[in-house]
Structures are given as structure tokens and as C-alpha cells.
Amino acid sequence: MERVCKDSVGMTSVPGSSMDSAEPLNYHAAARQGRQAEYGERWGEGAARYFSIEADFLDEDQSIRLMPVPESFFCPISATIMSDPVATVDGCAYERDYIERWFRERRQAHQSITSPTTGLPLPSTTLMPLLALQRAIEAYLAHRPELRRDHMAGRSFEEAAQVLQTDLLEKQAMNTNMGDEVRRLREANKALVRQLRQSESDRAKLLQQLQQARWQLGIAEEPTFAELPDGALQPSSSDESTAFASAAEAEADLSRLQLQLARTEAQAQASASETRRDGSRKSASRRGPFFLALAAVLAAMAGSVHVAKGRAKAPPGLEPMELEANLSPEATQVQVAEMSLIASDFRPRKFGRGIPELIRCVEQLRSRSLEERHDAVMSLMATAREGKDMRKAILQAGAVLPLVELLRERSPALQEAAAAALGALCADGDQAQATLLRAGAVPALVRLLASDSSVPTRAAASAVRNLAANHNAAQLAIAQAGAITPLIRLLAHSDRGVQAQAASALGNLAGDSSENHFDKQVMISQAGAVEPLVQLLQSGAAEVREAGASALRMLVTNNADNQVAVAHGGAIRPLVKLLRDEAPSVREEAAAALGNLVFFNDETNSGNQAAIAEAGAVPHLAALLLDAKGQVAETAAGALRNLAAQNANNQEAICREALPSLVRLLRDPHSSQTQVEAAGAIHNLAAGNAKTQQLIVEAGALEPLVALLKGEAPRMREIAAGALWALARDNPELQSAIDRSGTIQAELSKHGS
Template structure:
């Protein structure tokens, strides 16, 4: 009985084991089947991503066409149209810039070039698709794309446009604490946010990375050249959407594959697109610039400066321009990579856009306030940059004239050797002629350059002061104090401030002209604090040690607005106003009585014949 029970139990266990073995075999088959199915799904997913990317490109093109159809006048902005002519903004990459963002990147003082309108093109009504057809096509493409949208994604039309409307230059400068002023800032370039996008905003994951961006970054290493180019142009278009988008592109790891694309000499258009994308990313400041440095962008961009084609050369020069802006480590890396001489050679390039970008890049390499600022300026000047930059001042293109004046301004900043070199190269008279230029940004840069040619480290260059006055700059600078462009008037006041410093001949010339009343007018009426600071500084330098000018300033009504500035909240305003009042009263006992310690002006203490303020 016991034996039979054992045998029965063994048989039951054996049967159960066989059943489990059979189940395991079935499960193994099912796992293999699922693995094969998963591989097939992955292949289908990749194919779907490629198709979705193409559909998104087509959808973006349709949206762009819809934007044309909505224009009532038949004239539209063309974000993907032909490159601008040489008459557009100083770089080949032109767009308007949001003024609030421009102010955020401007250090303290002057040099904000007038914005230029982007190129226009006429859209022929006969060639336009009908609105209903466009809406129907757009809806169909949206459905096929699965509801995934990319704001500002690249299209075939945009690929043809390369990066011609991606960048815009901004200049900056700051004042010194002394009696004169010196422009110390450098040109920087920011990606435009002004071109509106009609696509919905890009979606982001919980980690802050867009799935669309990740796909584009992956496609940067695709084997197909067209696919890589489409991915670069999509990233370039997305970068124009704002700081958040550019930050997301950096986080998605796009920089290293973009740098790798710069080395593909077999595809110049791809090199140009990659260089333009890196240039836009570098415009966001130190963190972005440092990321490009670590990825080896400097050496790759430097090699493109000697390219046989002007297409990648222009984009590379623009990217170096952005990379060098106010970033000492990048400037040193660019110089160490041997890029200065190629940039100087590009100043005589047959393409004016390349010339403008090279001049702006050299200006950025020379323009900062770091300890080795002087060494970099001298390196550029000794490499032969000054003569070709002076030649740019007399070119027909206003962008070249502006770029040349700006670079010379940077090279002359607080550098007595370069001030002499620029003057000896014949720059003074062309710069004075540029004070009459029809472009406000050119007038501004010319005035700033002239002001920087006469001041260094609290000292003045008397020879350049005399040469500039002899060239007829003083009357014209006085007239520019009433320029419609506020930045021009402010910069003209700064130039007069430097030209009058410790120079009695120039002081008398200004005080005997209408320029004095214009300076007082800036004190009273300007709504720009920086313009008031420059005007007060000019009055300070006019009055210092010159009793004739002191009396003229009082006659012009300069006391009361200076005393009013003493009540301003800004410390710099109070400091400059106090300095001007001190210069007026220092050698003039009658004026000392007119100004008491509380800052009140007593009419009975004014010198006889002086009007009451």
C-alpha cells in the first residue's frame, strides 16, 4: 500500500514536471517571437520618425506659405528667402532684435546700431496657392504628423536660405571713472527672436529636453547628407526661437556633433549651416561659449576661415565673432589657434559679407577689459589689421564702414600705441567724414572711434586731439548733439568730452560754438541718463582750468541742471554733476558763492550780467 502510494506520487510529480517543461518551451517560443516583433517595431519606429520629420518640414513650409497668403499688401517678410544684399546690416546674417533683450546685454554706455529692416520680397498673387487648398493641405499634414509640432522647424526653403537672417550685431561700451570716457565693450551677436513663428510651442519632457530636439541631434550623425543638413537647419531655425530653445539645444548635446560637421570638407553647405548654428548658440554668453570651447569649436572654425568657398568662411567668421564676444578664454584660444592672420586676410575678401564679419570678429578679439587686453590689441595691430580696417571706412557699403570704425574703436581703446598707429594710417579724416554718414549707426561708431583715439588710462593724446580738431570734427560733433538718434547724440557728447580734456584750444572752440548750448540742452531735456552723464562730463572738461569757458557755461544756463542732477538717485549722476560743479567753481570765487553746500543757487550771488537760471 505504502509502495503504491509512493509510485502514484512519483507519477504525479513526473506528469507535473513534463507539463511545466512544455509550458517553459512555449514561453521560450513566445519570448523569441516577442523579441522579433520588438525588432520589427523598432525598425518601423525609426522609419516613422524619418517620415514624421519630412512631414514636419512640409508642414512648416505650408505654414510659411499661409503666412504669405495672410499678408494683405502682397509684400511679406521672407525668413527663408535669398541672402540680403550688401546694403543690409553689417553681417550677412540680418534680423531685427528685441530692444529689451538688447538692453540686457549692453554693459553701460553706447554703441547700439540702428536696426535694419529685413529684406522684403513681393509675393505674386497669381503664384499663390488658394487659402482653402493650403488649409486643407496643412490639416492633412498635421494629421499625418501625429499632432507633433516643432516651433520654427527647418524646411526645404529654409535650407536654401542657409543662415542669412540668423544674426544681428550689437555693440557695447562703458565709461571710465575719470574725466574722459572710453568705449570698452565689444560687439556681441544675439540670435533674433523677432521673427514670429506660427507653429505651436515645442513640447518638452519632464527633464526639459524636447523629443524633437533629441531626434534632430541624432540625425546630425546620419549617413545621409540630406538628412544631416535638414537636421542642422531645423536646429538653426529652432535656435532663433529664444534663449530657452537655445538652452534646450545645448542640453540635448548638439554642440559636439555640430563641431564634427565643420570638419566635413566634402559638404560646404553643411559646414556653413553647422557654423551658423554654433554662432547663434555662442551668442547666449559665457556658458554657451565655454561649451563650444570644450567641444573644440575654435580649431574647427579657424580652419574654415581659409576655405576656398565664401559660404562656410562667412559663417565661420560670424561664429568666431560671437565666440570671442567678452570671453577672455575664447579670445586667447582663437589667437592661439592662429585665427588672427586669416581674419585680417578676409578684410580684403571679394565678398563684402565676409569682410564685415571678419572686421567684427577682430573688434571682439580686441574689445574687453581683461588684464591682457593690451596684449591682444597689439597682437592684432602688429599682424597688420589697421591699414585694411582704415580702407573699410571709405567703402560704398555702410555695413563695411560701420564694421571698420567699430574695430578701430576697439583697437584704440586705452592703447596709446594703437592710437598713434591708427592716426598714422590715415584714419582721422575718413572717420570725420563718417560723422556725416546717412546711417545713424555709422555716425555713432565714427564718433566713438574719434573719442577713443584721444584718451588712454586717464591721459590724453594731445597730438590726436589737435589732428581731429583740424580735420573739422568739433563743429560736426556739436551738431550731432541734436541728432534724432539718441545714441548718436550721447556718443557725440562723449567724444567732445574726450577732445576737451586738458586742451584749452578745443575747450575754447566748443564754448564759442552752439555745441555748448546743445550740451546744456542734453542736461535739461534728455530722457537718457547716459546722455546726461556724458553731457555733464563734457561740461566738466570744458570748465576745468578755463575761466572763459566757465563764464560761457553759466551764461548758457548750465548751473541749474547740474544742481538738479545732484538730487538724482543714481550715484553716477550725482558724481558727474558734482565734478562738473567743482570744475566750474574751483577757480571762480564768484561761482563758489553762487553754489552753497546744500546745492542751492542764489540769484544775488551770480556774477553781474549772468542770467538767472
């Protein structure tokens, strides 16, 4: 399974902490507010497109309907559009003045503080400014000045909307003169269609020349051609690719021809050398002109093919992108192994480094025999398992396009094998993923997600998972192709393997932990993924539980909206239960998900912090600090670090349960990252809490923290200095106890300045 880093759990700093200088904090806060403001403006501008046409554009009886003001812009208490929206801890939005008045009235009446919307008690009266919603309302009203104008004149927004409706209907008659322009555009469109057909005819002629050359070289059967309407001949094929894919296929064919020609020339040279040793050179001299002429033909064809390719353009969003993040070798091995569908009694061909034999296998993918095509796919999969170099050779041999064509076959077994092979080929990072994007693999794989058979569906979901891993262009293309809805449906599939692959694919579509992917995360959440993912946490299969927890982790990473949605969806208690799961990978993913539920963009989610602590997570996370499996202890320390941030109750609870184990991790020389997470947790435990500071000193944390200041890693020294500064900044006696020579004190002063 593809795994992404969990930097958002353990590597983020805590807002308002004493180790952070004012300048970085202000920078991050300003950047966050800028992103929220930009999102809100786009939201408001989109909502301001306030009418829809419910008929054909040229229909005289078309109905133009005004879109109402979005309900989310209204305060539930005042029923008016908000100007200063804020959110309570249960996620409901109100006008600040009205919700504060509500709180005051409840206190004066000596009543419990409840939500005006749900009637349920609120654990806190903390209000969170909704900058994005505020900017959305401002942008909405800015793009609908008639509403603001009529409202200021004494009319309600509903009355203003009725006035605008009347004005809109009056101006509808002015659009009748657009008919001539539309007819002119239609004629121009017909001319473009004729040019497109001519280009297709030219392309078919080039493909005909390539097919004939392949037949003459003996690496393909004698071509059969179908006559086009204009009299041109086109190779008979079930190919449904675009003009871009056809041009790419032609280039791949040319590369294979050149490789075959090189192999034939090498054989000719060897034969000529043997002939010279036998005293006969005439046969070798007769081969030379033939190969020179054939090379000239191929060179001429290459020029034609590249011209055709230059005229074709890739679909928007499918251009190859260079990314810094690549899959680790370990993750690649896991993915390729999972994609293996080779039967135990199947004996694939071994190609070794024989590229010509590999090309012949790729050619066999287009065989008329179903059995031969299936055997060719299986042989390619066996070769792909031999390592990254062989997978690269398969890509260079042009296997992607014929494999994409096989996804459209009627045989479920062949569809399964082709999808599995494509998933294995794209497991090596962005270049392989870009090759699949250009070949049109995404639409074909998305169609397979709705297959009635679970086998090709599982293989397609696994291929989509690998294709989306750490590749923004692939994630966008998959989402635009409509993969999110069928993937969510597959979460309820009867096959647990299908469930696991679908959940992993949704997790990879949500992005990675290295940057913000707010729009994609919200898209998946609003499509209804949260509830079925929460149900997967109670599955009887460990791989399903792990995939569900991992997907939820990615949905809530740096996303406050999804954090609230996942918490309301009932995910906290199942995740806490998974902290005791028998599978180490499940325990690790559950701890990471809980850590990400309480942290977003240098801010904490106090409501989720309290809910997770009340669910009993702290003792279980403390127990995981002693877990030696994988990165469980490191991830648990990161989760405790986030739970302790700016939360006095959690700080004291964590000190009671986990402080000795955290101090022990500080002394662990085998994992520097675990030491960093433990030091970060102690920093958050000490920040602004004199009681926990004393407990930390008594637990013996000073000595290992001072030792970490001498470490080689800058990040380790920074976190250790921050923890010591949080302990000593308001305690002169402790400052003296840490360092009586002044050297470490100077270091602490530098970090605290």
C-alpha cells in the same frame, strides 16, 4: 552685431581735473605705472633670450647664433642703448638728453622743430616717458650681465657680443653627454604612447556599449564596428575629436539615453493605466522588469563614462570661465537673426517643448544621408531662433559635438549651416561659449576661415565673432589657433558680408571696454589689421563701415601704442567723414572711435586731440548732439568730453560750436546717461580755463547742473558736482551765485576737498 559698452569714451574721469581727489589720481597713476613696468620687464626678459639653434638639437654641426640687441633699445641720435627713453608726439623714441639737446639747437638756430627720424615738423615738443621701454632695457641688461660688464670695461656692446659668442661655442662641446638622457626620455615617451593607446582601446569599448544600447532602444541604426590593431572594436566614424571631446560626447549620449528612457517609461505608465481601465494588467506588469533592468544597465554605463571623463583633461586655456559681462537680449536677437541661413522654401520641423523629438533631430546629424544631415541642421537653427530656452535645450541635447564634426564635411552648404548653427548657439553668453570651446569648435572654425567658398567663410567668421564676444578664454583660444591672420585677409574679401563679419570678429578679439586688453590689441595691430580696417571706412556698405569703425575703436581703447598707429594709418579723416554718414549706427561708432583715440588710462593723447580737431571733427560732433537716433548724442558728448580734456584750444572751439547743445542735453530728462556725458563734457571745458568758464555761465549751465545734484543716481550727482566745482573753485563771485544758502557750497567743497 555684438556690441560692447563704450565706458572708455564717456565714463572716464580726466587726469588732473579739479573734481578728482589726489588719492584716486595717485592710485590710478601708480597702478598704470605698475602695469607698464611689468610689461617692460617681460619684454626685456624675452629679448634677453639671446641665442637660437639653427639645426637639430643633437646635430653636431648645429649653429648657435647670438641675437643682436633690439633696435628699439637704441637712440636714433646717439646710436647707443637708452637709459631714459622718451617719446615725441610722432611716436619716435629717443634718449631724453639727446632729444632735448636737439630741440635746443633747433631753437638757437631759429629753425622749425622737426623729427630727427622722419624730418617732418613736430606740432609740439612734449615728451612722454616710456616707462615700459626703460624697464625692458634694464631687464635686458640685467639678464645679460656680460654685455654690461664688458661695456663698462671699455668694450662696445658689439665686441661684448663677439666674446660671448666665443664662450658659447666653447661650451657647446659640454652638451654631448645629453644624448643618453634624450634617449631615455624617448623610451619613456614610447611607454606613455603605449598607455595612451590602451586608454583609447578602453574608451572604444565603452563607446561600443553605448552604441549598442542606443540601437536596442531604437534611436540609432544598427552599429557597424571597425577592428582596432589590438583586436578591439570601434564604431565606424569620421570623428577626429580629442579624448576629452569623445568623453563629453559619451556623456551627452548617456543624457539622451536617459531622456529617451524616461519618455518610454512615461508611455509605459500611460499604457498600464489604460490597461487597468480595460481590465487587463498583465502586459503592463511584464514591461516593468524590462525597464528596471535597462535602467540598471544605463546606471552601470554611466559610472564607466564618468570615469573616462574624469581621466580626460581639457586643453589649456579652454576651461569654462565665469564672467560678469553677458550679451544683452537685444544683441542676442540680432546675432541669432544674422546667423539664419534657412532657405525660403524650407519647412523645418517644430519641436515646441518636445525634448525627445529634439534628441532625434540631434541623432539625425550623424545620418549617412547628406540631405538628412542638412535638414537636421536647418531644423535646429529654426528651433534656435525661437528663444534662449530652446537654444539651451539644443545644447543639453548634445548637438554641439555633431555640429563640430559637420564643419569637417566636404559639402560647403553643410559646413555653412553647421557654422551658422554653432554661431547662433553661442550667442547667449559664457556658458554656451564654454561648451563650444570644450567641444573643439575653435580649430574647425579657424580652418573654415581659409575656405575658398565665401559662404562657409562668412558663417565661420560670424561664429568666431560670437564666440569671442566678452569671453577672455575664447579670445585667447581663437588667437592661439591662428585666427588673426586669416581674419585680416578676409578684410579684403570681395564679399562685403565676409568683410563685415571679419572686422567684427577682430573687434571682439581685441577685448571689451571694461578692462585693459593691451597684449591682444597689439597682437592684432602688429599683424597688419590697421590699414585694411581703415580702408573699410570708405566701403559702400553701411554694415562694413560700421564694423570697421567698431574694430578700430576696440583696438585703440586704453592703448596709446595703437592710438598712434591708427592715427598714422590715416584713420582720423575717414572717421570724421563718417560723422555725417546716413546710418545712425555708423555715426555712433565713428564718434566712439574718435573719442577713444585721445584717451588712455586716465591720460590724454594731445597729438591725436589736435589732429582730430584740425580734421574738422568738432562741428560735426556738435551737430550729432542734436541727433535723436539711438545713442548717437550720448556718444558724441563723450567724444567731445575727451577732446576737451586738458586742451585749451579744443575747449574754446567746443564752446563755440557745441556749448548750447550740451546745456540742452543737461535738461533732457529722458536719458540720464546723456545728462552724465554732457555734464562731464562741461566739466572738462571748464577745468583750468577762465574764458570757457565765463562762456559756460553765460550759456545758462548753472541751473541744470544744480538740478542734477538732486538726482537719484550717485554717478550723476558726482559728475554734476565736479562740473560746478570746476566752474567755481577759483571764482568766489560764482560760488555765491551758485548757492547763497550754503548747502550746495558745502556739497561742492566736499567734492573738491
